Amino acid sequence: MRRPATLASLAAELGVSRTTVSNAYNRPDQLSPELRRRVLETARRLGYPGPDPVARSLRTRKAGAVGLLLTENLSYAFRDPAALGFLEGLALACEGAGQGLHLVPVNPEREDVAAVHRAGVDGFVVYSVPDDDPHLAAVLSRPVPTVVADQPHVEGVDRVGIDDRGAITALAKRLIALGHRRVGVLCMRLTRDRNDGFVSTDRAETATFHVQRARLAGLTDAFSAVGVDWGRVPVVERFDHSISSGASAAAQLLDADPHVTALICTSDILALGALAEARRRGLRVPQDLTVTGFDGIADADRAGLTTVRQPVLEKGRAAGKLLLASVDPTRPREITLNTELVPGATAAPPRTAEERWFGP
Amino acid sequence: MRRPATLASLAAELGVSRTTVSNAYNRPDQLSPELRRRVLETARRLGYPGPDPVARSLRTRKAGAVGLLLTENLSYAFRDPAALGFLEGLALACEGAGQGLHLVPVNPEREDVAAVHRAGVDGFVVYSVPDDDPHLAAVLSRPVPTVVADQPHVEGVDRVGIDDRGAITALAKRLIALGHRRVGVLCMRLTRDRNDGFVSTDRAETATFHVQRARLAGLTDAFSAVGVDWGRVPVVERFDHSISSGASAAAQLLDADPHVTALICTSDILALGALAEARRRGLRVPQDLTVTGFDGIADADRAGLTTVRQPVLEKGRAAGKLLLASVDPTRPREITLNTELVPGATAAPPRTAEERWFGP
DNA sequence: CTGAAAGCGCTAACAG
DNA sequence: CTGTTAGCGCTTTCAG
Numbered sequence: 021m022r023r024p025a026t027l028a029s030l031a032a033e034l035g036v037s038r039t040t041v042s043n044a045y046n047r048p049d050q051l052s053p054e055l056r057r058r059v060l061e062t063a064r065r066l067g068y069p070g071p072d073p074v075a076r077s078l079r080t081r082k083a084g085a086v087g088l089l090l091t092e093n094l095s096y097a098f099r100d101p102a103a104l105g106f107l108e109g110l111a112l113a114c115e116g117a118g119q120g121l122h123l124v125p126v127n128p129e130r131e132d133v134a135a136v137h138r139a140g141v142d143g144f145v146v147y148s149v150p151d152d153d154p155h156l157a158a159v160l161s162r163p164v165p166t167v168v169a170d171q172p173h174v175e176g177v178d179r180v181g182i183d184d185r186g187a188i189t190a191l192a193k194r195l196i197a198l199g200h201r202r203v204g205v206l207c208m209r210l211t212r213d214r215n216d217g218f219v220s221t222d223r224a225e226t227a228t229f230h231v232q233r234a235r236l237a238g239l240t241d242a243f244s245a246v247g248v249d250w251g252r253v254p255v256v257e258r259f260d261h262s263i264s265s266g267a268s269a270a271a272q273l274l275d276a277d278p279h280v281t282a283l284i285c286t287s288d289i290l291a292l293g294a295l296a297e298a299r300r301r302g303l304r305v306p307q308d309l310t311v312t313g314f315d316g317i318a319d320a321d322r323a324g325l326t327t328v329r330q331p332v333l334e335k336g337r338a339a340g341k342l343l344l345a346s347v348d349p350t351r352p353r354e355i356t357l358n359t360e361l362v363p364g365a366t367a368a369p370p371r372t373a374e375e376r377w378f379g380p
Numbered sequence: 381m382r383r384p385a386t387l388a389s390l391a392a393e394l395g396v397s398r399t400t401v402s403n404a405y406n407r408p409d410q411l412s413p414e415l416r417r418r419v420l421e422t423a424r425r426l427g428y429p430g431p432d433p434v435a436r437s438l439r440t441r442k443a444g445a446v447g448l449l450l451t452e453n454l455s456y457a458f459r460d461p462a463a464l465g466f467l468e469g470l471a472l473a474c475e476g477a478g479q480g481l482h483l484v485p486v487n488p489e490r491e492d493v494a495a496v497h498r499a500g501v502d503g504f505v506v507y508s509v510p511d512d513d514p515h516l517a518a519v520l521s522r523p524v525p526t527v528v529a530d531q532p533h534v535e536g537v538d539r540v541g542i543d544d545r546g547a548i549t550a551l552a553k554r555l556i557a558l559g560h561r562r563v564g565v566l567c568m569r570l571t572r573d574r575n576d577g578f579v580s581t582d583r584a585e586t587a588t589f590h591v592q593r594a595r596l597a598g599l600t601d602a603f604s605a606v607g608v609d610w611g612r613v614p615v616v617e618r619f620d621h622s623i624s625s626g627a628s629a630a631a632q633l634l635d636a637d638p639h640v641t642a643l644i645c646t647s648d649i650l651a652l653g654a655l656a657e658a659r660r661r662g663l664r665v666p667q668d669l670t671v672t673g674f675d676g677i678a679d680a681d682r683a684g685l686t687t688v689r690q691p692v693l694e695k696g697r698a699a700g701k702l703l704l705a706s707v708d709p710t711r712p713r714e715i716t717l718n719t720e721l722v723p724g725a726t727a728a729p730p731r732t733a734e735e736r737w738f739g740p
Numbered sequence: 741c742t743g744a745a746a747g748c749g750c751t752a753a754c755a756g
Numbered sequence: 757c758t759g760t761t762a763g764c765g766c767t768t769t770c771a772g
Contacts, residue, residue: 024523026765037743042767051741069523074443074500075765077434078748084498085482094475098468108458115454115485118492120499122445123481125474132478138444139480140434140500163384163429386749397759402751411757435749438764 025068034062045071077140085120086110086343087141089155091148092212093128100261100289101317102332106147106169109336117344126155133158143343146171150212150228165346169339172230178346179354180339184234185241187328187359188286191312192242194326194361195282198369200310201248204273204280205239205255206266206290207232217272219255235286235314254280258290266293267300274301281310281370288313288320288327295323295366306368316362326364331357385428394422405431437500445480446470446703447501449515451508452572453488460621460649461677465692466507466529466699473700486515493518503703506531510572510588525706529699532590538706539714540699544594545601547688547719548646551672552602554686554721555642558729560670561608564633564640565599565615566626566650567592577632579615595646595674614640618650626653627660634661641670641730648673648680648687655683655726666728676722686724691717 031038036059043050044059051059063070077083088110090097097103114121119142125135136158144159148170159166160174169180195203210219210227224240227233240250256273258265270283270293283298285291291313295305303309306326313320316329338355345351391398396419403410404419411419423430437443448470450457457463474481479502485495496518504519508530519526520534529540555563570579570587584600587593600610616633618625630643630653643658645651651673655665663669666686673680676689698715705711 027767028765038766039744039768040742043742046767055741067523069521070497071767072438072765073498074434074437075748076498076767077500078432078438078750079765079767081748083434083500084495085500087480094471095468098464098471104458104464108455111454111458111483114483115487118485118487118495120447120485120495121483123471123474123483125478125480127475127478135444135478135480137430138433138436140437140443140445161429163427387751388749398750399752399760400758403758406751415757431751432749435764436751438766439749439751441764 025063025066027068027071030059030063030066030068033066034059042071074140083140083142084118085122085141086114086340087122087124087136087139087144087159089124089136089144089146089149089159090126092126092153094123094126096261101319102287102315102330103147105317105332106336106339109333109338110145110340111336112333113337113340113344117340119344124155136162143167143346145169145339145343147339148229148231151230152212152228165343167339167343169335170231173354178342178351180335180342180357181355182330182335182357182359184231185238187330187361188235188238188284188314189242190361191314191326191328192239192284195284195310195312195367196242196246198310198367200282200370201243201246202277202280202370203243203248203253203282203284204277205236205253205284205286206269206273206294207236207255207257207286208261208290209259210257214259215257216259216269217257218276219257221251223257224255232286239284261287261289263289263293263296266290267297268293270294270297282367283309283311285311285313288315288317288325291325291327291366292319292323295325305366308371310367310370312364312367316360320364321362324365325362326367327362329360329362331359385423385426387428387431390419390423390426390428393426394419402431434500443480443500443502444478445482445501446474446700447482447484447496447499447504447519449484449496449504449506449509449519450486452486452513454483454486456621461679462647462675462690462692463507465677466696469693469696469698470505470700471696472693473697473704477700477704479704484515496522503527503706505529505699505703507699508589508591511590512572512588525703527699527703529695530591533714538702538711540695540702540717541715542690542695542717542719544591545598547690547721548595548598548644548674549602550721551674551686551688552599552644555644555670555672555727556602556606558670558727560642560730561603561606562637562640562730563603563608563613563642563644564637565596565613565644565646566629566633566654567596567615567617567646568621568650569619570617574619575617576619576629577617578636579617581611583617584615592646599644621647621649623649623653623656626650627657628653630654630657642727643669643671645671645673648675648677648685651685651687651726652679652683655685665726668731670727670730672724672727676720680724681722684725685722686727687722689720689722691719 027041031041044056122141143165146168167178224236256269258269283294294311313325313327387401391401404416482501503525506528527538584596616629618629643654654671673685673687
């Protein structure tokens with residue numbers, strides 16, 4: 021088989037100009053139906069598959085795709101309902117605009133930013149990566165529009181998110197109103213390095229995962245305001261985001277401080293794990309222990325978890341829309357979506373000391 | 381701001397050739413560290429973001445990405461655990477090879493194949509689309525390697541899948557051994573058109589979704605072999621793949637034929653819906669009704685569903701590996717993964733007529 | 741309705 | 757180690 025046909029060879033074969041062949045594909049109204057038929061017919065005969073997408077992209081300066089940069093490992097994204105919701109929303113937005121969605125391969129092992137530079141895309145969405153992620157820096161260095169989601173604001177870059185700090189503060193106030201003062205916190209990983217265990221105040225404040233940092237800060241705000249010494253509040257971190265991680269974190273925390281009356285978790289997944297651990301220990305929720313989550317995923321709903329619901333699908337869709345509207349100077353530069361407190365059934369007033377010893 | 385810097389303008393500025401600049405990025409060992417430093421430094425100063433990925437792709441004939449063609453609507457894929465597992469496996473394979481994963485936007489509304497032609501990718505994976513999907517045809521017309529998964533074999537195209545027909549036959553034999561003869565079937569959509577309701581033998585045989593067709597055929601095999609007149613077996617189809625669809629399908633079937641002793645579902649999701657409907661009707665499973673699924677998703681496990689487990693993540697990974705190994709002529713051309721019967725706890729012998737009337 | 745001219749921005753021999 | 761040459765395959769004014 022000879023080398024593959026190109027638009028030029030097709031034109032030669034037909035004895036017409038390249039323009040005409042190009043038009044046959046891209047501007048059917050620019051040539052006679054008859055000629056067009058002939059062109060397409062000959063293309064089929066020669067096995068010409070139509071204009072090469074890459075060459076076309078080079079010429080038109082449009083790749084027809086949006087790049088998506090996700091947390092270190094992709095598997096994570098496919099297992100976390102909140103991330104999935106975002107992905108779905110973004111995919112929907114792309115689909116609606118006829119744009120492809122290019123998942124940038126981020127090899128967790130070797131730190132290789134090359135993939136970002138190799139991605140033929142018209143723009144990027146960056147979702148919840150650590151502030152110091154080199155891939156993020158690489159994305160920002162590319163001369164294409166970018167939208168960050170669940171990330172700190174970057175000068176000149178559009179942004180989508182929620183008020184993590186305020187939302188969890190509201191939840192905390194609810195617990196405070198119920199009477200909780202001695203609480204424990206379970207959070208997701210705070211930096212790129214694994215640190216399964218207790219978290220110092222300093223670590224919490226310098227966490228490079230913006231969302232986690234903001235949520236912890238929100239808790240500090242609320243409890244400090246009522247005189248709780250936040251430095252004494254036990255905070256346990258887990259690198260892996262899974263129900264079993266949540267369970268083990270809860271175990272670690274309860275072992276260290278059996279007197280906490282509430283376990284505040286920065287994600288529903290962790291909270292579901294905490295519920296499992298409470299059950300294992302024979303602690304009734306919420307009578308013996310209050311447990312709260314964050315996100316509002318379906319499983320949390322089913323479990324009746326007290327949590328904060330955020331519109332993850334909308335967030336993804338908003339990110340996509342913002343990116344695809346980059347040409348429009350009147351678009352918003354920043355979108356903060358609303359959250360909603362879900363009362364659920366896993367929060368109640370703490371037991372009094374008497375109750376602890378003598379039963380309800 | 382003047383027009384963006386290019387490799388050529390950088391070279392001019394530096395007074396070196398374009399090759400040298402190119403080498404600075406792509407072959408650091410081909411020039412002195414000092415010169416390289418100067419090049420990169422000047423690049424930063426001029427705001428040159430590095431070689432344009434599209435131009436590079438055109439030149440190298442490598443896009444560095446794999447295209448993925450999925451069922452009509454993307455949301456579906458993000459909500460179906462089996463599809464998600466496949467996606468995760470594929471993403472893992474791509475990630476491992478440093479390849480991007482380009483989700484092809486398939487607009488469910490207008491039938492627009494253009495996106496397939498616009499995708500700058502080195503190959504395609506096609507997962508579970510109808511046999512007559514025009515996007516599939518478009519993919520096959522492109523001169524790049526392709527792997528189909530959960531699809532019928534296509535001449536010259538690599539394939540990954542399981543033995544759907546055999547696997548469900550094995551499950552059916554189990555039910556037959558238990559004594560079930562009067563059964564009903566719940567299946568997913570069989571064609572691109574919506575048809576929520578009963579399925580004729582003809583429709584079942586001409587279904588364009590290969591997987592569903594194969595599973596129904598497997599059931600026919602097993603039950604026909606023991607003398608059950610398959611033409612009389614009620615089969616209910618649902619377009620939407622959700623638990624509530626499964627429930628409504630079960631309701632429709634049980635209303636039409638209250639005497640079936642088993643509900644065989646072609647997916648776990650549908651089966652979970654059937655379980656819910658059974659519960660709603662006060663039917664005990666498996667004493668009053670046997671229910672089976674297919675896939676082996678986590679929720680099915682949790683529900684103790686009798687089903688067939690298939691290695692969805694492995695399937696995705698295998699598809700990716702096969703595609704990325706396309707250059708290797710010794711690779712397998714077709715991979716059939718093993719499935720496993722999961723006994724579960726939702727299948728039992730049917731109640732006898734006496735038991736039906738007088739209780740167990 | 742058709743064609744000629746002019747690159748899009750880059751890389752890969754190959755020769756110095 | 758560096759430069760010259762020669763396109764990759766296509767689209768797009770702008771004339772005819």
